[in-house]
Amino acid sequence: MTRRLAIIILTAVSLTACTSTPKHPAAKGPASPDFKFNSLAKSDIDMVAEIHQQESLSHLRVLMEKLYRRNPREFKKSGQPNIESAVARVFDSPHNWNFPELHGKKSIESIYLTFQEDYKNDRVLALIAGLACMIITSYNDKTEFFLLDSLDPQKLYNSARNVEIAVWKLGNTRNSQGELFLLSNDAGGGIRNLSFEREFGKIIAEQDSMARVISEKTNRSFVRVVQSLATAVFIPI
Structure with a gap:
């Protein structure tokens, strides 16, 4: 028992030394990232999930601006x-x-506000905050993942389809005066600017990719949904 305790103490001291080693600006080569104890409780999939979620939110930030x-x-x-x-x-x-x-509305309900004619508040906020909340919900309302956490590939897949529906509505839904509720891609001047679609496309790819990763990991399949975008409704997450 004494020997086992000594090994545990030495291991802890060694790990502490890793965390407290100062970085030397003059040292050549890339600096190694700080060691984090909570990384010991993460699998590769957990870290991949965090990266995918962060990337999706980063694209939404760009889109909001x-x-x-x-x-x-x-x-x-x-x-x-x-x-x-x-x-x-x-x-x-x-x-x-x-x-x-947003009158207490979140996720999909918030997205719907964007395209309601009687809504008089910030439509960009309604759209982007709704999409961001929906994406986090698809990750079971978590932003950090550990070994005992589990994700549902169906939620991730459904969220990707909802982003597709939101993109279609953004470019096609109009008010009673025939005007788009929000301007996005610019087709004027003979040069079509599709920068918005590209950012949305990256989010869709992130969510679809993560759905496949979780499906493979858990051996849980997800139901593929086929809808006409013109008549599609947002899928519950």
Whole structure:
């Protein structure tokens, strides 16, 4: 028992030394990342899940800024002084997805607000906050994953289909005056700017890829859904 205790203590000291080793700016070569004890409780799949989720949210952040630049009236509806503060409010501040402008709606319900004619508040906020909340929900409302956590490939797959539906609505749904609720891709001037679709496409790929990874890991298949985008409804997560 004494020998076993000694081994445990020596191991702990060794790991502590790894975490406290100072970085030397003058040292050549790439610096090794800080060791984290919680990494011991993560599998490769856990870390892949975190990366996929972070990438999806990063693309949404880019999209939010781009949508505000094309629709500058929207962030002003939320009382924000500029685009930067409007974006930071969603991605850098604690809020649990509760925004007064959304009337208590989150995830898919928030996305629907974007395309309702009687909605007078920030449509960019409704769309992006709704999509971000939905993506996190597809990861069982977690942003960090450990060995005992499990994910549902169906939720991840469904979220990808919902992003596709949102993209279609963004480019095709119009109000009673025939105007798009939000401007995104620019087809004017003979040059078609599809930068919005490319960012959305990356999110769809991230979610589909993660659905396949989890399906392979857990040997759980998911039901593929086929809908016409013109009549499709958002799928519950």
